[in-house]
Amino acid sequence: MRDTPLRLAVFDCDGTLVDSQHSIVASMHAAFAHHGFDLPSAETVRRVVGLPLDVAIRRLAPDVDEAFSLEVSETYKASFFQLRQAGGVVEPLFDGIEAVLDSLDKAGWLMGVATGKSQRGLVATLNQHNLLRRFVTHQTADIAQGKPHPDMMFKAMTETGVLALHTVMIGDTTFDIEMAKNAGVQSIGVAWGYHERTELLDAGATCVVSTADELTEAVLAMAQD
Ligand SMILES: [Mg+2]
The missing domain is CATH 1.10.150 (DNA polymerase; domain 1)
Incomplete structure (x- = not known):
């Protein structure tokens, strides 16, 4: 049997997983x-x-x-x-996000988060959706250098033992795309967040997706090279 390398998909949180x-x-x-x-x-x-x-x-x-x-x-x-x-924090998951995580999980991908949120904020947000344990690495700007510095990407790869070649960053802003580029990692932009598609492409995103299904396809396609 051919050895399958470990693969890691790192998600931004605000504007990518949840609309906060x-x-x-x-x-x-x-x-x-x-x-x-x-x-x-x-x-x-x-x-x-x-x-x-x-x-x-x-x-x-x-x-x-x-x-x-x-x-x-x-x-x-x-x-x-x-x-x-006060119960006033409303951070719904974007449409289809759970299905994306399920599909990648089934395909054997490890998943992580890299966010400008604090650990406390990220844990609260992920817990709200029962997703904390879906992600094996939780990178936040209070324990690492913030985006677009590559620190969080490097830490996520070190913690999981996945090579840059087998890692992809997924985010809605140029800060995510630039962080990935600074870490030598490919990136996928999502068009449902807070920056424009053209900005994400100009920043160096490999592609920009418009739906959750497109995101799953784009990530899985990366495992074929
Ligand atoms: Mg974002």
């Missing part, structure tokens, strides 16, 4: 209001989802220095936590 924009925009608005800043539009906030929190905040409020952006990050996290405690 409403909770993120609400928490960002609460944090900005708390510190007396003008509120950014929902569209502007969606553009920075996936970056480390303090970097995202500096993109939204360029006059804020690094130290203050860390303070605003803490306010954001507290707001998000309060929202979750």
